[in-house]
Amino acid sequence: xxxxxxxxxxxxxxxxxxxxxxxxxxxxxxxxxxxxxxxxxxxxxxxxxxxxxxxxxxxxxxxxxxxxxxxxxxxxxxxxxxxxxxxxxxxxxxxxxxxxxxxxxxxxxxxxxxxxxxxxxxxxxxxxxxxxxxxxxxxxxxxxxxxxxxxxxxxxxxxxxxxxxxxxxxxxxxxxxxxxxxxxxxxxxxxxxxxxxxxxxxxxxxxxxxxxxxxxxxxxxxxxxxxxxxxxxxxxxxxxxxxxxxxxxxxxxxxxxxxxxxxxxxxxxxx
Ligand SMILES: C[S@@+](CC[C@H](N)C(=O)[O-])C[C@H]1O[C@@H](n2cnc3c(N)ncnc32)[C@H](O)[C@@H]1O
Numbered sequence: 001x002x003x004x005x006x007x008x009x010x011x012x013x014x015x016x017x018x019x020x021x022x023x024x025x026x027x028x029x030x031x032x033x034x035x036x037x038x039x040x041x042x043x044x045x046x047x048x049x050x051x052x053x054x055x056x057x058x059x060x061x062x063x064x065x066x067x068x069x070x071x072x073x074x075x076x077x078x079x080x081x082x083x084x085x086x087x088x089x090x091x092x093x094x095x096x097x098x099x100x101x102x103x104x105x106x107x108x109x110x111x112x113x114x115x116x117x118x119x120x121x122x123x124x125x126x127x128x129x130x131x132x133x134x135x136x137x138x139x140x141x142x143x144x145x146x147x148x149x150x151x152x153x154x155x156x157x158x159x160x161x162x163x164x165x166x167x168x169x170x171x172x173x174x175x176x177x178x179x180x181x182x183x184x185x186x187x188x189x190x191x192x193x194x195x196x197x198x199x200x201x202x203x204x205x206x207x208x209x210x211x212x213x214x215x216x217x218x219x220x221x222x223x224x225x226x227x228x229x230x231x232x233x234x235x236x237x238x239x240x241x242x243x244x245x246x247x248x249x250x251x252x253x254x255x256x257x258x259x260x261x262x263x264x265x266x267x268x269x270x271x
Pocket of ligand 1: 014093094095096097098099100123124125126165166167168169206207208209210233234235236237
């Protein structure tokens with residue numbers, strides 16, 4: 001038998017006034033208690049309007065405080081309310097399951113203790129960049145990494161596919177430092193990228209709009225000049241491939257009988 005008390009984890013998307021899904025709104029509205037880790041004041045206003053029992057968990061961040069301590073405290077705060085028998089809704093920005101430790105951890109702790117727990121999808125930064133930058137992952141494929149993880153684990157990637165690097169503005173920064181840009185690590189990133197890309201190959205610094213009044217930031221930057229770029233805590237780096245790097249394996253094309261498909265695809269690419 002499942003216990004009294006439950007957890008629903010939802011995301012707000014990135015843009016105020018448009019990205020909060022109907023099911024997320026309903027989850028917030030119908031909860032006994034809402035916790036949110038959200039900094040956009042318009043979205044905070046919307047959450048509080050939907051449910052007066054909403055409380056921030058962003059107060060757990062502290063300058064210089066290790067992020068993992070903050071995240072554990074978020075899980076504790078969420079789980080304390082679930083254990084009290086409340087229907088709890090935890091709200092995170094973007095997609096709640098994309099680069100959010102506390103959301104996944106809360107769900108696994110709740111389930112391990114016998115509570116019902118579920119996550120609803122939201123609109124992530126990657127969803128926004130597919131739309132704003134006109135990138136379809138069907139075309140060359142798409143690889144997504146957290147920038148510090150990408151560097152320290154020597155992630156093996158393929159420059160023939162789009163490369164998305166999250167948290168490029170806070171490489172190596174495990175302590176929370178607010179919105180201050182942290183240049184540490186960018187030089188190492190450039191060094192590593194130059195093993196695969198020519199210095200003049202262009203990436204895009206991307207920041208999705210957080211408010212209908214503003215346009216997204218979509219700033220081209222040569223890989224070799226990346227260390228001089230103005231990155232923030234919300235910057236995502238996108239490196240599209242050069243189309244000429246994609247060359248089909250004709251042996252495999254023949255085995256699959258896809259000669260015409262390859263010809264049509266090449267013709268489409270010329271248009
Ligand atoms: C902790 S993650 C949160 C991601 C979020 N849950 C999502 O679904 O997009 C923070 C990173 O997400 C990316 N990010 C957050 N806001 C963004 C925005 N407005 N535009 C582009 N990328 C963003 C950046 O790479 C940032 O360093």
